[in-house]
Amino acid sequence: GKITRIGPNSVLSSAPEVWIHVNTKPGYKRSDWYFKAVRVEYQRDNIFSQADTEKHDATRKKIAPGYSGRENLELEGSVDTRVVAFLSLIRTKYASDNRQPVKKMDLAKKIQFFTMDVISLVAFGTTFGMLDRDKDIDNFVKSSEDGLLIGNKFMALNLGWLVQAPVIGRFLGPSVKDKTGFGAMMRECFRYIDERVENAEKGGEERRDMLASFYRHGLKGDELRSEVLEQLVAGSDTTAGALRGIMLHVLSTPSVQRKMQEEIDAVCAKRTWGDGIVPQAVVKQMPYMQAVIREGLRIWPPVLNLLPKDVPEGGDTIVVDGKKCFLPGGTCIGVSTLAMHHDKELYGEDADVFRPERWLIEADQEKLAVMTRINDLTFGHGKWQCLGKPVAQMEINKILFEWFRNFDWAVAKPHKPWRLTNAFGLFLINDFWVRVTKREA
Template sequence: MSQFSIASLEYWHLGVLALVTYAVRLYGQYSRLKDFKGPRTTGFSSLWLISAVKGHKTHLAYASVNERFGPVARIGPNDLITSSPELLWRMNGARSTYTKGEWYLSTRIQPGHDSVFSGIDEDHHTKRRAQLASGYSGKENPGLENDIDTQILNWIHLIKTKYITTSKSFRPMDLARKAQYFTLDVITQIAFGEAFGDLVNDEDMHRYVQSTEEMLEVMAISGAIPALRYMFTIEWLGNLVFPSDKDSTGIGRLIGIAKDLISKRFGPKAVYRQDMIDSFIRHGLKQDELVSESLLQVLAGSDTSATSIRATMLYLMSHPRIYRKLQAEIDAAVRAGKAPSPVIKASEAAELPYLQAVIKEGMRIWPAVTGMLPKVVPPGGDTVEIDGKQVYLPGGTNVGYCAWGIHHNKDVFGEDAHVFRPERWLEARGENLARMAKTAELIWGWGKYQCLGRPVATIELNKVFFELLRNFDFSLVDPAKPWKSANVGLWMQSELWVEVTERSAT
């Protein structure tokens, strides 16, 4: 036999061996979770996960899987998705032995640098949460509410000067963009001590909104593909692909601003303010850690709160009965002197029952975060009871969160769970109300993974709906096409065109 023939035979054997090895690996992936049904290809590849992101309706894709295949279903080779509140409470509980999955690595804004959200080391996560808790709560940031008030007044001023429609002038406003300007100015004021100034200038000052939307899909797809996740862990590699602090706009510009402003808090001529950053410094965060946490505040805090404002306002405008009922409660509070100008206190807003019901219902029917947020089953596996059946979850499996399925669950919220009806929160009693409330809490995360920014977002939402409806009347310009809305785990929303008219003093 010639040397050529021998070499060809060896290559053929190697090829067959590689193919068999690959087939065995694929079968091993499939067989680990063979008891869980899901769309075709999910047992062997991440193609379904990628297509769900590319379809820009990730929330509905996840929900349809649970509707079709049950409360725990397969969406990838090592990935399950659940619409079971009980399993979510178990995985995220304070004493849970479940851990964060590698999906979180794809949420790093700076390659190689973790925030409290992106880090997957549990001990580090617990320590970092303890360092951040006081600052986020507002206990060590006495100016927090005033900072939010300032931006609410800026938004009201912008509307009054540029976007009031009269009998002689039609001036539509994109509520989707202005909501993002508001939340960006709030969170940059809190995170950096200086607002972007989007509301004052009526402009996306650093092209942040555009660049964020471009980046979100990349991050979501990276979360579905293990090889891509590691670009976020290798700093030099990530720096070749992702935004740089030398960029003049977008996420890179945000990183540059964060580094510059936070550097001023250190050194012999350090700037001192009694604010959130000061709290973080006093609890031990280093300069580079502060940059990572500040970037997280801006990305997570502005996008999620803006989504809640947009969606709730859209539902209010689409339901005149609810709109007028809320506005009547607001007007009554003003007449009773419970909300002196210029901006209602958060504590006063918290005492208005229908306002609170509207906020809860808006966040329930349109959850701001619909990404998987997967947790990893402990090494020994776990047996859980779901819908009266014992279900075994193999160790090392990623189990994700189906937000749309959970918060539209008819068994929890009633047969009309798909309907925006704030009254459900006022009518429910006893165990039914307790289960609704506990399930709705999953919007904020749960247990050891609960959202640290909740106090800030709660103050924002309590105030902003009250003041917008106190000062103005809103209506949709085109009810047949109210907005553009896409989902890749977070929302990308624009062109929520509204007509605004000014109200007379109540």
């Protein structure tokens, strides 16, 4: 069924109505055992790790305007600059024109450079410059992946508490004293944040980015540093995972790549935005492109965390497939994201197949509405919904359009397209080698 017991006091459900209920009914709270173990900094919470609901809600209220774009007027322009940098890197270093030897490119790595550059730029107005240098600067990316793998082992051995233990914990995580890696990134981030805050306190020029918005809404000191640092981690890995999954399935289905390019070419033929990067609003009106994105997120959800919540004191009765089920207070309930998005009752017997056309069912708007509502759960729900959703959607829409507008793509090693590891429900993907060819005008 759609709910199963996975431990003495833990259950797992793939029913979307259950997960919506859990994320909206008052009283449910994040499970300490999981969220405390995924802190970015030793014994310091951020919006993702905060298990105290009141504190979470207070912080969310302060940072939500910065994520939404209402106070970050340069958001789309910032994303555009990194899209341009990505296209330039491909053209100058990796793309062939059918008259040159083929060069392979590790798309997994370049996508991570792209998402890191974007989130650093929209977060505090300066980019890490990984695309410009085609380099994992100071091993930021590698150390982040290593940290996830180590943390994954600690959790598997039920040693997550050790990372937060007094005295011991501070020596197990990254430090601003580190010369390279995540600790070095923390040091650079904190230095820049402190400079910006000092400038603001002296009445200097006000910027229109996330950092400025957070500061205006009352985040100060360590709390401000923690939220900026968290968005760098969460905002790059998840979006990168989504883009990699979409690209693998598109490149493995030539008919989909062809249909995407036909739709893109038709839109470009009556282009109204000049010679620049396609506006987000244009891509959102492209039916097939949106079907590809939704299908990519369905078949390959970028986050498979259980995201566990604790049932309120006194217990709660949930409904699964029309049947009532009582959960005692304190029961830990998690979501089975993959099972939810591969449900054959909703998507049919080919639920495990990448088929964007399933989203183009104009004759059954009721079913489409249900599918869309469930697909949106990829980003969470209610007050626990991912705040970075608008930024992630903008990155995905724009870069996919421009990739297929400018280049033809093929997987270099179809027999083994990439190297994959699951850590904390995040896919760590490397060696996604592709061949890129410039499209003829």
